[in-house]
Structure formats: C-alpha cells, structure tokens
Amino acid sequence: MNFLIRPSRADDLQPLYEMAKLTGGGFTNLPADKPALAAKLERSAQAFGTEDRGDDMFLLVLENQDSGEVRGTCQIFSEIGRHWPFYSYRMGTLTQASQELGRTFRADMLALSTDLEGASEVGGLFLHPNERAGGLGMLLARSRYLFIRQHRARFADRVIAELRGVIDEAGGSPFWDGLAGRFFGMSFQQADEFNAIHGNQFIADLMPKHPIYTAMLPESARNVIGKPHPTGRAAMRMLETEGFRHEHYIDIFDGGPTMEARTDSIRTVAEAADATVAATSGTDDGQRRMVATGRLASFRAAYALVGERTDGQVTVDPAGAALLGIAEGDAITHVGR
Known part of the structure; x- marks a missing residue:
C-alpha cells in the first residue's frame, strides 16, 4: 500500500476540485470552487516556503505513489482569528429562581464568542470514498499532528477541530434554518459557499450579538446542537482518541461540535x-x-x-x-x- 502524505502543489488543483464535489456541502475548508482552491494552494505554498510564523495554512495531500493519484487531503491552520474574528457559539446555562412560584428555571443559551481566537486548527480532512480502508483516514488525520510536532514553534498551545454538523438530504442545515438563516436572507448552502470563498466577516456585520435562548429555536434546530454529521462520527472518535474534547463551543453555521485539545497533550504529539x-x-x-x-x-x-x-x-x-x-x-x- 504505497500511499504517501506530502505538501500540496499547484498541480493538485484538479484532483482537489474533484474531491470537493464529493463532500456533499457544509465543508467550508474544501469548497467546490476552483479559484478558492487555487488561492488555498497558493497560501499553502507560501506557508511551506518560510520559517517565520504567521497566519499560515498548510495543505497536505494523500498520494497513491503507484498511480500518482491524489486521494485525500487535510489542512492545518497556525493561528485562527488573526485577520478577521473567528466566531463560535458558546453554550451556557442561565439559572433563575422564583420564590413566589417555588421553582427554579434553567435556560440553555448560545452566545456569540471569539474565545477560540489565537488557537491553531486542524481541518479540511477528506478521504476519497474508494479509499476508506487500510488506515488511510488515520494516516491523514495523524500526519497533521506529526507535522505540528516537527514544527512546534509555528503553532499555538491549543488546537481546535470543527466538525461538520447535521445536514439534511436536501443539503440544508436545520440549525442554520432555525437560527442564523432568519437574519441573513440566504440558504445554508449560499452562506456556506460565501464563507468558504470570501470569509466570515459578513457574520460580524449581520449576526445578532445578544444571547439566544435555545428554547426559542424550533425543535429541529435544538436536536442537532453539538452533534456531528453522521459521516463525521468516525472523525470525532479519532479526535477523542487523540485527547480532543467537546467543551462548550459549536459552529455558527451548522451547530456542529468544536473539539479542543492542548497541543502538547495530543496523543500523537506526546507519544x-x-x-x-x-x-x-x-x-x-x-x-x-x-x-x-x-x-x-x-x-x-x-x-x-x-x-x-x-x-x-x-x-x-x-x-x-x-x-x-x-x-x-x-x-x-x-x-x-
């Protein structure tokens, strides 16, 4: 099994584009848009070409050395939130008591947050459906931590991973439809595509800044908060094996869980x-x-x-x-x- 992880090159554009079309949407780090992918490849080349730490994105690919085909990809971001805010929803609870009623009320809330700014991020992992055997997914995932270990000074002391949330059969997001979609006047697919290509500054411009009581959301949205897409459950288990945990943060687009770990405690880095x-x-x-x-x-x-x-x-x-x-x-x- 001659599969090798290597840095991306400019001529990887077409295979990356073909894989991006297989993701099924909601995969911000791998948009099915050639100009956006080309920009990623250029940014990655710049990161691989310098020893100085900056707002870096390293794009790695999995290549079948026998055929020369690119069959998977993953990404590492050195520091999120450097050029524009990195938004998440922080999950919390507000407890209130009424002596007259003799009752205590606990309300779950979502607050827009930039708490995770400054962390490093691993993401963009995609393995071609025909290669999902033989430990290749694990090779892709753990190669990121080996890269971090070998270039430790380029990365922060905390690493996060955003998992794609639940997407319905039509490609929509129950979480988006129940919350953010009401403020933006666009579908989840439109917002997700815009974010992948142009960044998420429009979230800062239009997203309401006050906390959201989850009880006010439709049941369809409440039911998917903090849950990964069914295809992402294996990725979540791999992250948990590495020491990542889902604490209190979710993605603002689809409600998927954000996993966190201390860099030097990640299993692959430590062992x-x-x-x-x-x-x-x-x-x-x-x-x-x-x-x-x-x-x-x-x-x-x-x-x-x-x-x-x-x-x-x-x-x-x-x-x-x-x-x-x-x-x-x-x-x-x-x-x-």
Whole structure:
C-alpha cells in the first residue's frame, strides 16, 4: 500500500476540485470552487516556503505513489482569528429562581464568542470514498499532528477541530434554518459557499450579538446542537482518541461540535519519538508505525515497518524507506498506531 502524505502543489488543483464535489456541502475548508482552491494552494505554498510564523495554512495531500493519484487531503491552520474574528457559539446555562412560584428555571443559551481566537486548527480532512480502508483516514488525520510536532514553534498551545454538523438530504442545515438563516436572507448552502470563498466577516456585520435562548429555536434546530454529521462520527472518535474534547463551543453555521485539545497533550504529539535510521535493508521485520521525515516543503509521512534497537536507533523496511525517501543516517519521527 504505497500511499504517501506530502505538501500540496499547484498541480493538485484538479484532483482537489474533484474531491470537493464529493463532500456533499457544509465543508467550508474544501469548497467546490476552483479559484478558492487555487488561492488555498497558493497560501499553502507560501506557508511551506518560510520559517517565520504567521497566519499560515498548510495543505497536505494523500498520494497513491503507484498511480500518482491524489486521494485525500487535510489542512492545518497556525493561528485562527488573526485577520478577521473567528466566531463560535458558546453554550451556557442561565439559572433563575422564583420564590413566589417555588421553582427554579434553567435556560440553555448560545452566545456569540471569539474565545477560540489565537488557537491553531486542524481541518479540511477528506478521504476519497474508494479509499476508506487500510488506515488511510488515520494516516491523514495523524500526519497533521506529526507535522505540528516537527514544527512546534509555528503553532499555538491549543488546537481546535470543527466538525461538520447535521445536514439534511436536501443539503440544508436545520440549525442554520432555525437560527442564523432568519437574519441573513440566504440558504445554508449560499452562506456556506460565501464563507468558504470570501470569509466570515459578513457574520460580524449581520449576526445578532445578544444571547439566544435555545428554547426559542424550533425543535429541529435544538436536536442537532453539538452533534456531528453522521459521516463525521468516525472523525470525532479519532479526535477523542487523540485527547480532543467537546467543551462548550459549536459552529455558527451548522451547530456542529468544536473539539479542543492542548497541543502538547495530543496523543500523537506526546507519544511520537525521534530517531536516527541505522539501516534500510534486510528483512521486513519491525512494527507497522507511522513515520514522518523532512521539514516544511520536504515533509513526508507514511506507514512503514520500524524496528527499534537498544542503542535508540531504528531500522526501516526497504519499501517504507523508498516510499519516504530516507536512507541510513536520516532523522525520522515515528509513532505507533
């Protein structure tokens, strides 16, 4: 299985566009719009081309080395909210008591918030439907954390991940229809497409700033608050395995959960080990592990058989070494599945 994670290139535009058309909507970080995708690729190239920390977006792709086809993608944002506000709804509760009635009332509320500004973000993960086996989704997801570990100074101490919320069969969002849609005069699909291409400043311009009592929302909207799209449940479990938790924030468009973790506590970041390759020849023994090597534009990640030695060095199977382009004496980072 010769699949390799590598930085995106300008000629990845068409395969990214083809994958974007398969997302089914609500996938802001992978819009089915060629100019928007081209702008992402250009922004990613700029990020991979400098050592200076900024408002960076790194776009990685999964490539089948046998066919040369791009079959998946994921993204990492170094710092959200630097150029325009990053909005979320913060979930809270207001408790009030009436002595005359002898009753206590607890009202769930949603408050527009920019609390998550300054965090790093992982997102934009999409794997072609024909490749959803063999651990490729996990390879895509965890390659982001290996990249963060190898470029730690470029990222914040907190990482978030926004999961797509519930979308109905018609491509609409019950949460959007019950709340924001009433203020914007546009469908969820229109708003989502506009946000993907132009950013979310229009939210700041038009979204009501006062808290929203969820009891005033239709039942269809209340029922999806903080719930991921059915296709995102596996992604949510992977995030939870890495140590992410859904605390009190949801997406302002579709009500999907925002997951949070401390960067250095993310499982892959914490458990990965650095090593020097002692040999890349011989028998194909060792454990199947995720291996990353290179920095920035030369970053690569893939599965390989890694044998750990008593002197701290490792061996890598010939096929894995060839896939990653590593040789004896090279430095790698590796982590178990």
